[in-house]
Amino acid sequence: MSARSDAALRLGSITKVYGEGEAAVTAVRDASLVVTPGQFVIVMGPSGSGKTTLLSICGALLRPTAGQVWVGGTDITALTERELPGLRLRRMGFVFQNFNLLANLTARENVRIVIEANGVRRSAADARARELLGQLRMTHRLDALPDQLSGGERQRVAIARALANDPPLILADEPTGNLDSKTGYQAMHMLELLAKEHGKTVIAVTHDHRVQDVADLMLWLEDGVLSERPPEEAELARDPVCGMVINALRAAGRRERDGEPLSFCSEICLERFDREAARYPSPE
Ligand SMILES: Nc1ncnc2c1ncn2[C@@H]1O[C@H](COP(=O)(O)OP(=O)(O)OP(=O)(O)O)[C@@H](O)[C@H]1O
Ligand SMILES: [Mg+2]
Structure with a gap:
């Protein structure tokens, strides 16, 4: 008690x-x-x-x-x-x-x-x-x-x-x-x-x-x-479009820029990125 x-x-x-x-x-x-x-x-x-x-x-x-x-x-x-x-x-x-x-x-x-x-x-x-x-x-x-x-x-x-x-x-x-x-x-x-x-x-x-x-x-x-922490196998990444932290292993989509992998939470963010990538700087 x-x-x-x-x-x-x-x-x-x-x-x-x-x-x-x-x-x-x-x-x-x-x-x-x-x-x-x-x-x-x-x-x-x-x-x-x-x-x-x-x-x-x-x-x-x-x-x-x-x-x-x-x-x-x-x-x-x-x-x-x-x-x-x-x-x-x-x-x-x-x-x-x-x-x-x-x-x-x-x-x-x-x-x-x-x-x-x-x-x-x-x-x-x-x-x-x-x-x-x-x-x-x-x-x-x-x-x-x-x-x-x-x-x-x-x-x-x-x-x-x-x-x-x-x-x-x-x-x-x-x-x-x-x-x-x-x-x-x-x-x-x-x-x-x-x-x-x-x-x-x-x-x-x-x-x-x-x-x-x-x-x-x-x-x-x-x-x-x-x-109490991300599952061991999780790989945290930030969606450069919406800024959300996601598990990159379950990302809705991926791209690469300057040799750096980018992960997206949803099709919506992915589409936005594909349309206007320059608007979305890579997350720190
Ligand atoms: N009143 C409700 N009736 C039925 N399903 C609901 C209701 N509220 C939430 N859900 C469902 O329960 C799940 C969890 O929803 P919740 O709002 O807790 O998620 P969340 O992690 O806060 O999401 P977000 O980051 O988008 O705010 C979702 O599948 C959602 O569709
Ligand atoms: Mg919520």
């Missing part, structure tokens, strides 16, 4: 099947995992491999078909629907790819309402929202609406919102997917600091291979099967 309560997150044989009968899709197969507090964990894997499904199960946004999930010692799969919103509000912070900010609320209000939802009075919630946005260098944009902000600024509002109630667990699903490479890397770096300097447990889905170097644990998902 002690390992269970020491873990920030623990998955016990999680399986998720969407739909039934012939239409059934097994998105996650028998995944087990222990994440300790303060770890910065990244999840990589091809499109459709089950990353969002797994993250949603960790965040109690989706129930597994089988298996158990413990968050800080609580078996969240045993909780009722009514207990889940409170758990999410206090124990978890979410950062989604499209940031999910409320369009008609300012940066400050987007953060404040999450704090107020946790029972804090408006004035105190407002002060906390300002402080958090200030820490993320957003003081000058407190009263801007999301569509008046740049992608990187929206990202910072989303991170401030995820931190609003000081949750121990931060879950981020491709938080850099809509950002240019430099801004995206800065966002991942911010998540890394949350783990390293503030002791948060961070689990982030990313395709940015540079993040591997700073992660404490790298998880690889392929066809719903979770492993």
